[in-house]
Amino acid sequence: MVSSASEELAQVIYLDNQATTRTDPRVVEAMLPFFGERFGNPHSVDHVYGNDAEAAVEAARADVAALIGAEPREIVFTSGATESNNLAIKGAAGFHKGERPHVVTLSTEHKCVLESVARLKREGHEVTVLGVDRDGFVDLADLEQAVTERTAVVSIMAANNEIGVIQPLAEIGALCRAKGAYFHTDAAQALGKVPLDVNAMQIDLLSISGHKLYGPKGIGALYVRRRPRVRLEAMMDGGGQERGLRSGTLAPALCVGLGVACRLAAQEMAEEAERVAALRDRLVDTLREGAGPLTVNGAMDRRLAGNINIAFDGVPAHALIEAVPELALSTGSACTSASVEPSYVLRALGIEEATAAQSLRISVGRFNTAEEIDEAARLLIAGVTRLRQAQAAAAQ
Numbered sequence: 001m002v003s004s005a006s007e008e009l010a011q012v013i014y015l016d017n018q019a020t021t022r023t024d025p026r027v028v029e030a031m032l033p034f035f036g037e038r039f040g041n042p043h044s045v046d047h048v049y050g051n052d053a054e055a056a057v058e059a060a061r062a063d064v065a066a067l068i069g070a071e072p073r074e075i076v077f078t079s080g081a082t083e084s085n086n087l088a089i090k091g092a093a094g095f096h097k098g099e100r101p102h103v104v105t106l107s108t109e110h111k112c113v114l115e116s117v118a119r120l121k122r123e124g125h126e127v128t129v130l131g132v133d134r135d136g137f138v139d140l141a142d143l144e145q146a147v148t149e150r151t152a153v154v155s156i157m158a159a160n161n162e163i164g165v166i167q168p169l170a171e172i173g174a175l176c177r178a179k180g181a182y183f184h185t186d187a188a189q190a191l192g193k194v195p196l197d198v199n200a201m202q203i204d205l206l207s208i209s210g211h212k213l214y215g216p217k218g219i220g221a222l223y224v225r226r227r228p229r230v231r232l233e234a235m236m237d238g239g240g241q242e243r244g245l246r247s248g249t250l251a252p253a254l255c256v257g258l259g260v261a262c263r264l265a266a267q268e269m270a271e272e273a274e275r276v277a278a279l280r281d282r283l284v285d286t287l288r289e290g291a292g293p294l295t296v297n298g299a300m301d302r303r304l305a306g307n308i309n310i311a312f313d314g315v316p317a318h319a320l321i322e323a324v325p326e327l328a329l330s331t332g333s334a335c336t337s338a339s340v341e342p343s344y345v346l347r348a349l350g351i352e353e354a355t356a357a358q359s360l361r362i363s364v365g366r367f368n369t370a371e372e373i374d375e376a377a378r379l380l381i382a383g384v385t386r387l388r389q390a391q392a393a394a395a396q
């Protein structure tokens with residue numbers, strides 16, 4: 001069973017690295033002993049089993065912290081970026097509800113941020129959801145106006161999961177600090193792809209997801225600044241692990257996996273970004289030459305190296321995805337792709353419904369090769385050509 005599924009998967013070129021990434025084999029290798037003989041509970045430190053697990057978890061915590069210029073004790077392990085975003089936003093808003101009842105976010109955020117903010121609104125918080133410009137960026141003048149002495153937290157993502165644009169984090173951080181509001185950033189897509197420094201960028205809270213940077217699924221982290229001290233209300237009651245912010249026994253295997261993923265990113269990010277950007281640009285250039293009229297959504301500068309969001313004029317995205325089953329592509333975020341609604345992110349950019357319905361997200365990653373990119377371009381051009389010919393024939 002396993003081998004036939006693996007064989008089937010191996011036939012398909014994976015170009016959906018923003019939905020999830022393959023766990024790096026070096027990460028898997030490092031995790032394995034913690035599913036076996038190194039099974040201790042990292043919170044039971046009365047014997048060598050617990051001490052061993054605790055030491056491994058703390059080494060991983062230091063590797064996660066180092067990637068963002070933080071101190072190890074500022075890292076809280078969670079189950080992923082969804083949980084980190086919930087804890088950051090609801091935790092900050094809940095703790096400061098009295099003196100600061102207001103939260104600010106962006107219309108192109110991930111659903112877990114928008115839904116967290118929507119819940120706060122139902123519970124009586126004041127909410128501002130800012131729009132973005134045609135390229136997908138926040139307007140800093142709008143933000144300056146929206147943030148006040150009553151704002152508890154501003155949540156603006158580092159890089160977008162559909163269009164890959166990178167927000168001006170340092171400018172946002174400076175603006176929030178001046179108003180005394182916490183700056184939270186969802187860095188699920190940006191971490192390990194672009195350099196992030198919580199001090200240089202004045203970030204107070206930063207969400208991390210293991211499976212977006214070649215680590216395992218089911219683990220993430222929240223950076224929580226200590227100086228000046230960020231105060232959060234915990235979501236989970238229990239044994240008080242993770243400085244009381246996230247009770248529950250940690251999974252040492254997953255923590256170790258996240259730590260190794262962060263260490264590899266620190267070592268290889270610069271070289272990898274260059275290589276991945278070259279592959280992405282080669283793909284776009286080939287498509288521009290061979291696939292007829294097309295539109296790229298979002299800014300091409302200040303964009304993640306691997307991302308492209310592209311509409312082939314007149315070709316519905318779902319039809320093209322069906323026409324090239326040899327490629328793993330996406331219309332956008334995994335959480336909304338079941339619905340046929342055009343992406344709310346693309347609509348927030350002011351992109352027409354027709355173009356949004358023709359838009360595909362292609363995300364190149366660490367394990368893609370030049371041969372795969374050339375094959376993907378060939379298949380896409382053939383698919384687009386076939387679909388346009390069928391349309392022309394039907395129109396006659």
Ligand SMILES: *Cc1c(COP(=O)(O)O)cnc(C)c1O
Binds near residue numbers: 019082
């Ligand atoms: C994937 C993703 C999330 C959710 O992360 P999980 O670890 O899967 O919970 C949140 N925000 C962004 C921008 C993402 O890309």
